[in-house]
Amino acid sequence: MKVATWNVNSVRARLPHVLLWLQEVKPDVLLLQETKSMDDKFPYVDIEAAGYEVAHYGQPAYNGVAIISRLPLTEIIQGMPTRADDPQARVLAATIKPADKPVRLVCAYVPNGQSVGSDKYLYKLEWLADFCDYLSDARARYTRVVAGGDYNIAPEASDIYDAEAWGEEVLASPPERAALKRILDVGYADAHRLFEQPEKSFSWWDYRAAAFRRNIGVRIDLLLLSADLSKKCVFCAPDITPRSWERPSDHAPVVANLLLN
DNA sequence: ATGGTCGCAGGGCGA
Numbered sequence: 001m002k003v004a005t006w007n008v009n010s011v012r013a014r015l016p017h018v019l020l021w022l023q024e025v026k027p028d029v030l031l032l033q034e035t036k037s038m039d040d041k042f043p044y045v046d047i048e049a050a051g052y053e054v055a056h057y058g059q060p061a062y063n064g065v066a067i068i069s070r071l072p073l074t075e076i077i078q079g080m081p082t083r084a085d086d087p088q089a090r091v092l093a094a095t096i097k098p099a100d101k102p103v104r105l106v107c108a109y110v111p112n113g114q115s116v117g118s119d120k121y122l123y124k125l126e127w128l129a130d131f132c133d134y135l136s137d138a139r140a141r142y143t144r145v146v147a148g149g150d151y152n153i154a155p156e157a158s159d160i161y162d163a164e165a166w167g168e169e170v171l172a173s174p175p176e177r178a179a180l181k182r183i184l185d186v187g188y189a190d191a192h193r194l195f196e197q198p199e200k201s202f203s204w205w206d207y208r209a210a211a212f213r214r215n216i217g218v219r220i221d222l223l224l225l226s227a228d229l230s231k232k233c234v235f236c237a238p239d240i241t242p243r244s245w246e247r248p249s250d251h252a253p254v255v256a257n258l259l260l261n
Numbered sequence: 262a263t264g265g266t267c268g269c270a271g272g273g274c275g276a
Contacts, residue, residue, distance in 0.1 A: 008267055036269065061270070062269080062275070114275080114276085185264075207276095208266050209265050261268090
């Protein structure tokens with residue numbers, strides 16, 4: 001089973017890329033972030049015509065997450081129950097049953113945090129604490145969980161083009177990394193780190209200053225796998241091809257292959 | 262480089 005996560009920076013602006021990428025890579029599951037779309041403007045028809053089911057949790061202009069799957073989606077839940085009053089559409093979960101055994105899919109768009117110490121940064125840390133509880137609960141309910149998304153955290157120094165220059169700014173600050181570590185400690189593995197990887201393997205590059213051409217990037221888009229799924233993972237890497245297409249998202253998709261029985 | 266580009270909406274915010 002091929003699963004992927006991709007921050008598309010507007011699903012409508014990126015629809016041609018999403019459809020082309022689905023056709024070329026043929027993932028079983030694609031988790032989308034930053035759809036930036038209301039549900040009624042989401043391009044359901046085009047994606048369903050490509051042979052996929054779609055669940056979407058959207059809002060106007062900002063945020064928005066979707067799950068695209070070849071297999072039927074059940075138990076679709078929007079948002080975190082502990083943040084029922086939070087208007088930001090950042091979490092969507094659904095279940096698929098390959099070989100009749102459930103896999104829980106969680107699609108997350110973690111807050112960016114803007115800058116260390118800002119209001120948005122404090123919101124990010126509070127949000128991450130709730131998300132840790134949420135993923136812990138998911139792990140307890142479903143042994144097989146894929147928690148993919150834009151985590152807006154670079155896990156290690158090697159996930160930043162120039163870690164020294166970046167310092168402890170947002171995406172790399174110790175409290176953010178500690179929050180990610182707490183998530184991993186409830187029973188998840190960063191699929192990328194299960195394998196030998198090339199140096200400077202990133203998933204996001206700023207639109208400005210020709211950052212992609214110079215590979216001035218960071219790895220903030222993650223596929224987290226519960227322990228039993230990580231044992232079945234045989235591949236994980238970013239697919240940087242779509243980042244080179246015309247009018248791209250600033251993020252590349254990250255793909256993992258799971259051998260399920 | 263206090264820079265730089267996108268997408269939403271249709272100005273300025275968020276990233």
